[in-house]
Amino acid sequence: MQISLTKRNIDLETEPLDVERLQQDDKWIENYLIWRHDVVDDTLKMIDESFQWRKEYTVNDLTESVIPKWLFESGSLFLHGYDKEGYKLFWFRVKHHIRDPKQQLEKKKLVAFWLEHYAKRDHGKPLTVVFDMSETGISHIDLDFVRFIVNCFTDYYPNFLTKIVIFEMPWIMNAAFKIVKGWLGPDAISMLKFTNKSDVQEYISGEYLPPHMGGTDSFKYSYPPLVDDDFQTPLCENGPITSEDEHESKEEIDADTKETGELNETQNLNQKKMNSVEQISKSEETDKTEIKPKNAKKALTTFKGSLLHISPAEELYFGSKETGEKKCLIVLTNVTKNVVAFKVRTTAPEKYRVKPSNSSCEPGTSLDIIVSLHGGFAASLQDRFLIMAAEMDQPSAAGVPELTQFWKEVPRTKVMEHRLRCHVVESSKPFSLTLKENAFNIPAKTNEDLHIQLTHLLQINKRLQEQIDRCLWFQQLSIVLSLLSVTVVAFCFYLMYTQRS
Numbered sequence: 001m002q003i004s005l006t007k008r009n010i011d012l013e014t015e016p017l018d019v020e021r022l023q024q025d026d027k028w029i030e031n032y033l034i035w036r037h038d039v040v041d042d043t044l045k046m047i048d049e050s051f052q053w054r055k056e057y058t059v060n061d062l063t064e065s066v067i068p069k070w071l072f073e074s075g076s077l078f079l080h081g082y083d084k085e086g087y088k089l090f091w092f093r094v095k096h097h098i099r100d101p102k103q104q105l106e107k108k109k110l111v112a113f114w115l116e117h118y119a120k121r122d123h124g125k126p127l128t129v130v131f132d133m134s135e136t137g138i139s140h141i142d143l144d145f146v147r148f149i150v151n152c153f154t155d156y157y158p159n160f161l162t163k164i165v166i167f168e169m170p171w172i173m174n175a176a177f178k179i180v181k182g183w184l185g186p187d188a189i190s191m192l193k194f195t196n197k198s199d200v201q202e203y204i205s206g207e208y209l210p211p212h213m214g215g216t217d218s219f220k221y222s223y224p225p226l227v228d229d230d231f232q233t234p235l236c237e238n239g240p241i242t243s244e245d246e247h248e249s250k251e252e253i254d255a256d257t258k259e260t261g262e263l264n265e266t267q268n269l270n271q272k273k274m275n276s277v278e279q280i281s282k283s284e285e286t287d288k289t290e291i292k293p294k295n296a297k298k299a300l301t302t303f304k305g306s307l308l309h310i311s312p313a314e315e316l317y318f319g320s321k322e323t324g325e326k327k328c329l330i331v332l333t334n335v336t337k338n339v340v341a342f343k344v345r346t347t348a349p350e351k352y353r354v355k356p357s358n359s360s361c362e363p364g365t366s367l368d369i370i371v372s373l374h375g376g377f378a379a380s381l382q383d384r385f386l387i388m389a390a391e392m393d394q395p396s397a398a399g400v401p402e403l404t405q406f407w408k409e410v411p412r413t414k415v416m417e418h419r420l421r422c423h424v425v426e427s428s429k430p431f432s433l434t435l436k437e438n439a440f441n442i443p444a445k446t447n448e449d450l451h452i453q454l455t456h457l458l459q460i461n462k463r464l465q466e467q468i469d470r471c472l473w474f475q476q477l478s479i480v481l482s483l484l485s486v487t488v489v490a491f492c493f494y495l496m497y498t499q500r501s
Contacts, residue, residue: 017060018051027124035158050156062113064226071110075221079118081208083128086381086421087162088118089208090127092149095135099142108148115157122419123314124160129153130204131166134212138172143179150183163191165203167213208382307340307389307416308361309333315423316371318379330369330420332387334361341398341406342389344369351377354385360398383422390415 021028029043032050036042054060064072076096081089097107118127129149133140153161169177181189193203197214209215221227301313309332316328334340343358353372361367373379390410392398398406 015051015055015060018054022047031124031159046155046158050158053156057109057112059112059116062109062116064113067110067113068106069223071106072223072226075223076107077110077114078221078227079114080219080221080227081204081217082382082384083162083165083204083208084202084381085128085162087126087128088122089204090114090118090129092129092131094131094133094140097140097142097145099139099145104145107145111149111152115152115160119157119160121417125421126160126162128162128203129164131164131169132213133166133170133173134168136170136173141173146180147183150180154183161191163193163203165193165195165200167200168196169194205382303418304335305389305416305418307334307336307391308342308387308418309335310387310418310420312420314420316379316385316420317423317425318373319425326373328371330371330385330387331366332361332369332389333366334363336391337363339363339392339394339398340389341392341403341410342387343403343407344371345386345388347382347384348377348380350374351379351383358400358403360392360403379422379424381422381424385420385422387418387420388415389417 029047032043032047033040036046074096076093078091079088080091083089115127166177177192181192195203200209200213201215204215206215206217208217210217210219301311303310303313311331311333316330318326318328330344332342339360339362341360344354345357346352346354351374353374355370356367357369359367371385390406391414392406394402
């Protein structure tokens with residue numbers, strides 16, 4: 001209701017692309033409303049100011065070619081790594097920034113470029129900003145630039161900031177950051193995290209911290225190309241697995257096959273028993289399809305891209321070491337009239353096997369990709385997967401040599417990209433997004449079993465309600481008795497006082 005009201009009240013002379021996005025992207029409007037506590041008037045004012053800012057800085061036209069190359073090469077601003085909650089890190093290496101009013105506009109456009117680049121790529125998932133202030137001095141203090149970065153999050157990119165991690169702030173800047181707190185406002189002050197080498201890993205794990213911050217990340221910024229998530233090819237390709245992984249993989253496949261066969265045999269026996277009791281006849285074809293239940297392909301959400309529909313849309317669900325879930329399913333559906341080549345890459349190639357990771361999908365068909373954890377590794381919130389897809393001219397599926405040549409020649413502008421992040425399930429597993437028990441399991445509980453469980457829960461709830469009612473009754477009785485006791489004592493004191501007088 002509020003989103004519709006907000007859209008109807010927006011009438012701005014602004015960029016057509018922003019107006020179009022405003023009408024189509026409910027999540028964008030929702031973020032404005034959340035950031036302004038669902039107050040429509042404040043939300044409208046924020047959208048107005050945001051759109052005027054976007055027009056002033058030509059945000060929709062900011063591309064890599066528009067920004068001066070030396071700004072990228074300086075390495076003062078870039079995206080790299082994730083914090084412990086799985087949020088992307090936006091680094092500001094303050095020592096590489098020198099205050100210069102003549103260059104201020106271009107530097108501000110660089111900030112806008114990175115924020116817009118990430119917002120479009122990861123659909124508005126929030127960021128964690130890291131101010132690395134090690135080896136900085138008075139020449140690096142630029143309050144105007146810091147205020148611009150802060151205002152980007154408070155005024156122009158709503159609900160886009162999780163925290164600001166400030167590393168080793170020099171004492172000379174204490175007064176300056178008291179001013180920054182005033183800019184953030186009361187709601188965002190709690191997002192400031194002042195850290196040093198001893199406690200920065202409370203927010204960012206060592207694998208994404210450089211050595212001077214006490215971490216082990218060997219990442220060295222360089223340009224070109226534009227810094228990305230460092231996606232790499234996973235362990236398992238389409239062909240046979242080689243080297244030391246081969247023997248282990250064969251054992252895993254044999255074990256999975258054996259386990260699947262046992263489950264299928266048990267399932268067939270159970271099915272026969274059910275048929276004999278319920279006298280339900282099923283065809284042989286139906287029995288075969290029951291081996292792989294529908295749940296294995298259903299996903300909670302679907303990303304609808306121009307070339308492929310991808311399920312799930314945003315997250316792959318893995319179990320923790322305790323729950324033991326190590327496999328996930330990605331379903332790709334080709335929505336074009338041509339063959340679509342795809343490949344899957346990951347930020348943690350040593351952890352995962354992906355099969356197939358480099359193949360093609362026929363027009364109008366769906367294809368399953370199995371993602372499995374390798375060895376004793378556990379999934380992490382920081383792990384990411386990149387699915388790349390592009391249309392091919394040939395009428396039928398391509399082999400590995402053709403695909404290799406195709407990816408060398410295809411223009412980047414014709415490649416569809418979609419990113420998936422990992423979600424670690426601590427206790428219960430989400431419906432239909434994992435494979436180990438869903439893809440080869442006996443059908444779920446019957447309606448009768450669910451009814452019995454529901455009845456049992458209702459009975460427990462009724463008993464709890466009765467106990468609460470009894471407790472309330474005793475509480476009320478205790479209050480009444482206490483009041484009577486106080487009244488009797490007061491009356492006794494009154495009698496004693498009147499007798500003495």
